Amino acid sequence: MVTDEYPLTVHIKLPNGVEYDQPTGLFINGEFTKSKQGKTFEVVSPSTEEIVCSVYEALEEDVNAAVDAAENAFKNTEWATQDPSVRGRCLLKLADLVEQHAEVLAGIESLDNGKSLFCSRGDVALCSAYFRSCAGYADKVDGRIIDTGSNHLSYTRREPIGVCGQIIPWNFPLLMASWKLGPCLATGNVTVLKTAESTPLSALYLCNLLNEAGFPPGVVNIISGFGKTTGDVIALHPKVRKLAFTGSTATGRHIMKRAAESNLKKVTLELGGKSPNIIFNDADIAKAAQNMIIGIFYNSGEVCCAGSRIYCQSGIYDELLVEFKKAIANLKVGDPFDETTFQGSQTSQLQLDRILNYIDVGKKEGAQLITGGERIGGKGYFIKPTIFGNVHEEMRIVKEEIFGPVVTITKFETVDEVIELANNSEYGLAAGLHTEDINKAIDVSNRLKAGTVWVNTYNDFHSSVPFGGYAQSGIGREMGIEAFDNYTQVKAVRIKIDKKKA
Template structure:
């Protein structure tokens, strides 16, 4: 039996009792062969919250075997879509019931504002489960006409099997839902590896999976270091598909391991360096609001963060006044303060990385318009920093920073704006702001990104597909397209009249 951590939430006085073991076969268990633990840190205070069990390679193998047994016996094709839907909706009900507690755990572990975690991340995750619950009994094949007199051909969309799912630390609950919901809807089983930095809400969600009534082994949770758990899932011969969200560097390793093992199916949602273009015809007040949101939402720890803003020369000065005002007015602090909209950076390592980029921007000659100075005191807080006079070869323009650091440049023509925006190895998101409908259509078509926002930014919906181009990944999450990532298409040729002979 795994230990129970008593986690105190100072801001609310709540104490949350949370199992800290591995969740395998609907039980929280210790590691089979290791005493290793993960220290879970509150980024707002730099203090340890608790320790959780770290899975070993052997534990990953045990979890995969549990998932395989469930797939063959109590899930997969053994359960109707109606029953899968019922259980998924029950899980959504339980998450809704415990929404405040989950939000407090998320804020304590991740640092994001509690109101954002509660009202946006968790609210969206509930809807994600309900959306895919609606698909569970609508996984359809098709009949294909070949020869109506002697033969029938049709397709089946079968669940692919055991899925290894590796999620990041920036949206622990939402990424859990994005991965788990489509997999469960089609009948797959899951071995989930949450980030070693933010495992707490995945453990809480595991409790709710059991309470909802899912059979043992359908969802398993194995917190671990990426070099152990992520590598083991990617290379495991009995994992049929791996889904990963994280850096492009790690995504390549996941894909390589999958290819070298059993050529398992892979979907990758990777990094970005997303452009946000402001044309002279834009509503500048609106554009400045969306541009600020694009870099400040989730403290800039967002793969689609609009970290490059390009402004047309004729409106540059007017737009920058509005943008700087909005950035300066952003309240930053401990996420348990309901007035705060931006929290701390996730960890000391990421904090130092972000500061390294800020110093690089200064050294390379970019002009700091706001921010750029270190805060005193505890917590990994970085004030939003806006650079102007940037050049394309600067690191702050080329590299994904994953923090509240914005690089602003100018352009003269539409063609120049498109060239600047597409001059990147990434292709996850992009934005443009214009009241010229023809221009909106031309530019949205020309931008090389999986998602393009027009006169808004960073707003996603569960029924709209999301994913990247170029080095931002392969495959799609959300929408009906995500179901294809967890199914394999089987063609059935049924002869009912022709007696074969050789040669035909």
């Protein structure tokens, strides 16, 4: 829709009574602005299928304006060269502001994404914690002195890259924005961040907090738009020197090609997964069942590292399945603003249809539908938590990422057998295992081909612990000290010492 009349802010009252003003414009050079062509698109609440508002859509000329603002901030302000503690203070202030606005931000996520308030509040808490963690790193990005003998002084510097393009997904809009912005800003870079078209609202609200926290105009630019238009322009833009993307593996491949076609941008990718969750005979069955719930049904199953392949050792298979089904029966699916809801809606009609199609595929392939497998109600994108048994490794529901509340469960006998099953995947993002034997835990963790291994827990994140994948699950790491390597480049300086003049 093209209009010059749509406002840059709309007042929204959330279903839980919280009211706030929602920005709708493009955040460029510290201000909200309409797109140059006045084009907008609608944002739909997935739990009600009702239109929330419209936001302005960035096209090529808008991306160019955002990149120019970022480049100017990098070249013509002291953001990249000042005492790094100043950047740290901005990030600390931003963390405080996220906490102060926590209920509004959580409500926006539940409205826009469909996730339960339980999940949204967890996202907001992780977001503020990560900004605070990055603030602590800001003045600790350093180089080293290299001893090459007395005739030279050799040392390294870690310097910012410049203008970064960042493209975030729709499953964790605010949290993924923090994972991208935190290390980028702590190291003195500037950015143009594109929101996911289905969930732009929380990142746009964050823009007001960025201004209040003291980030100079142009350092952070946040725009809304679609992958094939806005995202592609960012990926191809010659002034963008670093590209960070979180999303599907298929799109990640496209992003890499675009980066190579333009200017060989540095690229980090956090992509898909089909993660195994292994339950051994000596596991605490009740705790394992709860971790299986968190592993696959948290955030409506829309988690890249979801434990979507459960492997259970034969000695406890029947008992665990009973406990798992009982836990699912107590899991409330529905209105994300109901304080007792655990699983909200899927994020879009497209994702709902994709999940239901995979459920049909599973049935046709001969898998046993143990529970779930149906849409709930006629309005809102809700699906019952679904378990498939009697599966084999070549079934699509075992091999392909579904990205929803659908899990397969397979029986195994030995450690060697389950290691082979778990590693039989094109992905390698995460894995879980449950055992009371520390020797087994260490041995199996070492043999799993995954970027993260959780032991007796699942989907358990911390700002200081890196996250990222093996194989087709991506390149680079989010969080931890490793994330800062993504946003700096190493300069070696070697000075010849003239001893005759000393």
